[in-house]
Amino acid sequence: MPNTLANVVTVAVEVAGLVMRYGATTAVDGLSLQVTAGSVTAVLGPNGAGKTTTIETCEGYRRPQGGTVRVLGLDPLSDARALRPRVGVMLQRGGAWSGSHADEMLRHIASLHAHPIAVDPLLARLGLRGCGRTPYRRLSGGQQQRLGLAMAIVGRPELVFLDEPTAGLDPQARRDTWDLVDELRDSGVTVVLTTHFMDEAERLADHVHVVDNGRVVASGSPAQLMRSGAENTVRFTAEQGIDVGRLTMALPTGTKVTEQRPGTYVVTGDADAQLLATLTRWCAANGVMVREISVQRRTLEDVFLDLTGRELRA
Amino acid sequence: MSIDLSPAPGAAPLRRMIASQAIIETRLLVRNAEQLVLALVIPLLILVVGSDSSGIVDLGPGRPIDTLAPGVLALAVMSTAFTSLAIATGFERRYGVLKRLGASPLPRLGLLAGKGGAVAVVQCVQLIVLGVAALLLGWHPGGGPAAFGWLLVLTVLGTAAFGSLALLIAGTLPAEATLAVANLVYVVLLVGGAVLVPLSRYPEAAQPLVRLLPSGALGEGLRDAFTGEGPGVMTVLVLLVWACVAGAAASRTFRWE
Numbered sequence: 001m002p003n004t005l006a007n008v009v010t011v012a013v014e015v016a017g018l019v020m021r022y023g024a025t026t027a028v029d030g031l032s033l034q035v036t037a038g039s040v041t042a043v044l045g046p047n048g049a050g051k052t053t054t055i056e057t058c059e060g061y062r063r064p065q066g067g068t069v070r071v072l073g074l075d076p077l078s079d080a081r082a083l084r085p086r087v088g089v090m091l092q093r094g095g096a097w098s099g100s101h102a103d104e105m106l107r108h109i110a111s112l113h114a115h116p117i118a119v120d121p122l123l124a125r126l127g128l129r130g131c132g133r134t135p136y137r138r139l140s141g142g143q144q145q146r147l148g149l150a151m152a153i154v155g156r157p158e159l160v161f162l163d164e165p166t167a168g169l170d171p172q173a174r175r176d177t178w179d180l181v182d183e184l185r186d187s188g189v190t191v192v193l194t195t196h197f198m199d200e201a202e203r204l205a206d207h208v209h210v211v212d213n214g215r216v217v218a219s220g221s222p223a224q225l226m227r228s229g230a231e232n233t234v235r236f237t238a239e240q241g242i243d244v245g246r247l248t249m250a251l252p253t254g255t256k257v258t259e260q261r262p263g264t265y266v267v268t269g270d271a272d273a274q275l276l277a278t279l280t281r282w283c284a285a286n287g288v289m290v291r292e293i294s295v296q297r298r299t300l301e302d303v304f305l306d307l308t309g310r311e312l313r314a
Numbered sequence: 315m316s317i318d319l320s321p322a323p324g325a326a327p328l329r330r331m332i333a334s335q336a337i338i339e340t341r342l343l344v345r346n347a348e349q350l351v352l353a354l355v356i357p358l359l360i361l362v363v364g365s366d367s368s369g370i371v372d373l374g375p376g377r378p379i380d381t382l383a384p385g386v387l388a389l390a391v392m393s394t395a396f397t398s399l400a401i402a403t404g405f406e407r408r409y410g411v412l413k414r415l416g417a418s419p420l421p422r423l424g425l426l427a428g429k430g431g432a433v434a435v436v437q438c439v440q441l442i443v444l445g446v447a448a449l450l451l452g453w454h455p456g457g458g459p460a461a462f463g464w465l466l467v468l469t470v471l472g473t474a475a476f477g478s479l480a481l482l483i484a485g486t487l488p489a490e491a492t493l494a495v496a497n498l499v500y501v502v503l504l505v506g507g508a509v510l511v512p513l514s515r516y517p518e519a520a521q522p523l524v525r526l527l528p529s530g531a532l533g534e535g536l537r538d539a540f541t542g543e544g545p546g547v548m549t550v551l552v553l554l555v556w557a558c559v560a561g562a563a564a565s566r567t568f569r570w571e
Contacts, residue, residue, distance in 0.1 A: 059417055081421065086323040089417035094410030099342050111334040112418045114324030121317050151414065156322040187319040 012037040012072060012159050012190040013058055019066030020053050020214075027053045029214035030067070035207075040181060040191040042201040044300065045211035051194040052092060054211070055161050058192070059089050072159060085113060088157035090148045092164050098137040102128045102147050105136065106154060113155035125180070126150050127173065141168040149177065153184065160184065162193040166200060178203055198300040202226075210304060217307045225303050232271035234279065236293040237264050242286075250282045251275060271295050325419030335420060335428025340435045343398060352393045352500075353436060357386045357444050360510065365451045374512050383448035383455070384536035385510035387465065388472070390440040392509060392529060394433055395473040397500045400480035403429070404492030407484065407569070433473060441469070457542040464539035471553040472532040478560035479528070485568030503529040512537060528556045 013035035020028040028050040035041045043051050056062050057069050060076035060083065069076055074083050096105045103123055110116035123129050126146040131139060139147070145168055152160050165181070166174045181204050184191050195201055201208050202222045210218040210225070218225055240262040248257045255269030267279065276295070283290050325331070343349050364386075365379040373381040406412050415425060455461060484492050503509055507529030508516060516524050524530045531552035535545035 061413070061416070084417060085325040085419040086321075087417070089414075091410055091414060091417075095414035096409070097338075097342050097411050098405065098409055099345055100338070104338065104341070108334055108338045109414075109418060112326050112331050112420050114326055115322040117317060117319065125317055153319065155419070156319070158321040158323055183316070184319050187321070189319060189321055 010037050011035070011070075012039075013041075013192060014070045015054065015058065015067070016069075017067030018054060018057060018064055018069060020050070020057065020062065021065055027214055028057075031211065031215055032067075033209045033216050033219065035190060035192050037190050038185070038188055039206040040185050040193070040204050041207045041209065042205035043192065043194045043209050043211055044196065044198070044201045044304075045194075046196055049211045050214040051211055052163055055163055055192065055194055059087070059161055060084075085155065086158050088152035088155060088160035090152035090160065090162045090165060092167070093144070093148075095148055095151065096136040096144070099135045101133050101135065102131040102139065102143070105147065106150050109151045110154045115156055116154050117156060119154070122150050122154060127176070142170060142173050145169055146173065146177070149180070153180075153189075157189065159190040159192070162191065164194055164196075166195070166197065174200075198304070202300055208300070210300075210307060212304075212308045218303065222300060225300060227270070232269070233296040234267040234271045234276065234293065235264070235296065236267075236279075237291045238283065238288050239263065242288055247279075247282055251278055328421070328424055331420050331424050332427045332431065335425060336431025336435070339402070339428055339432035343402065343432055343436055349398050349402075352397055353390065353440055354443060357390050357393070357440070358447055360389070361386050361444065361447055361451060364510070365448075372515065373510075374515050377452070377454075379448065379451050379453045380456075380540070381512060381537065382510065383445075383451075383453040384540045385512075385533050386444055386448065387441060388468075388529070388533040388536045389504065389509050390444055391437060391469050391472045391532060392476050392503065393500060394436045394440065396476035396480045397496045398436070399429065399433060399477055400484045400496035401493050403481060403484035404487070404489040404496075408489035430473075430477070433477065437469060437473070441465070455540045457540050457544070460544065461539045461542070464545060465536065468532060468535045468539070468545065468549070468553070471550065471557065472528065475528040475532075475553045475556035475560065478557055478564050481568060482560050482564040485564055503527065507533070509533040526552055528553060531556075 011034055013033075015031060015033050018028050018031045019026070031050060031054055033043070043054065045051050053062065057064055058071050058076055060080045063077060071083060072086060076083060100108075103119065106123065107119050110119050120129075126149065128143060128146055128150065131143060136144065136147070145165070149162065149165055152162060162181075166177050169177060178200070181191055181193070193204070205222060208220065208222055208225055209216045240259070242259070242265065244257040244259055244265065248255065251257065251267070252269070252275060255267055255275060257265055257267050260266050267275070269275065280290065280293075282288075326334075361379075361382065364373070364382045403412075420428075457464070480496070483495055487495060506524070507527050508524045509529045510533065513521055513525055513530060513534050525534060525548070531549045535549035535553075538545040538549070
């Protein structure tokens, strides 16, 4: 059955029609998504969208009340023993003894694995070398977060689930974490992360699943998602009275130029690099000096607003 | 700096996992000052104060230290297997440690074995320190080598019974409630559970009930062992039943989060 084999190789996680309820609340409502092996996949959505419940079901912490979950081709619950060494887990918070030191905690988790990453370089890489004998409860939120990430990857898993890996990190630590996620992908590790930061999903993910109210409302690469729906806008200022009709004809079809105020022009349409090049070339050829030009890029934030009618972080 | 992150998954050998778990749990227990008070300071105080022949509590006939020493050993076994284990496990659940370990290659049995190892290490230190202190205070253990055999058997059985009760509480109640209940039960059994005070000093009507408590069985069993009588079948049976019932209940109700 070559088809099944191909599935095992390329699909790291498959969630189909997952339903999870807590009492009267439906946290996950028929959610389906796929994670391609070797990719970085972001599950993006506001708090309470069902991200953590979905991830924790994949991690084997919860039994699906409806639908199915397969991880590396296996069942997270009945095949837990086979899966645990292969899957790294970063919890949203906690996960360490309050009195343990960072290095002792990481060394312990490493000791449960057959071929762990060397602990000292990993601590150094994550800026945890200086924590010394500080008990876990006295580490800063960011240090606790980085230790959580270290514990997820120290066993050299094939697949890691990172639940809000950069929540509470300062900008520098956040960029360090992003670099580490890039390195994981480059090393062939499949990464699934949840986030409610748009820039994080745009920066890291090959594939984004936008989740709201327990369902996937859109999926695609960040570029695909940002292209769909509303158009981008280029705004530039120059001398007044340019012939906008001629300019519009010079630009790709589907774009339109209007002079909003004297000397301020707005180009609506798909603002890609080609459009900008064509626009500036036309200006140069026609002796028009552009004084200011800006692209108001459509972001995942806008995509989310369009899809749900709500701000992501509300 | 670049680190090789390429996948190489695999679980460590079970024995290494259990040893590692036992070592870190022991270190964390020892690091905790409250646990040290519970494990050594309180039993030592009871030994020193109680061995004074003027006696605050009437322990019955015979030299007070000979009655008290086995009871203090029973108390030490109980404090670690029950109170310390319950509190530690309750907070492990609260802080997501059990959840984290649940995602690691360490199987549940390995976790239990690790905890058992940590409890055993602490108990060994307790029994040696308290035993030596009791000898210095004039304890004459009777019963010969058999008594020490019984000490081992009853410690294992008592640890199984109290440890199962500890996991039952820690697995069902929130951490703060576990802390309260574990300390309360410790005090109640210390006073009313025939750990220190021999069963014969309890009101006639209460005796049949108190001897069915795990504390009563452990305390009486050790006293019987060190007077040379040897604990009866009843003692062993009581501890076994508690271990089985509480163990079954704990394994059914324990929640890792």
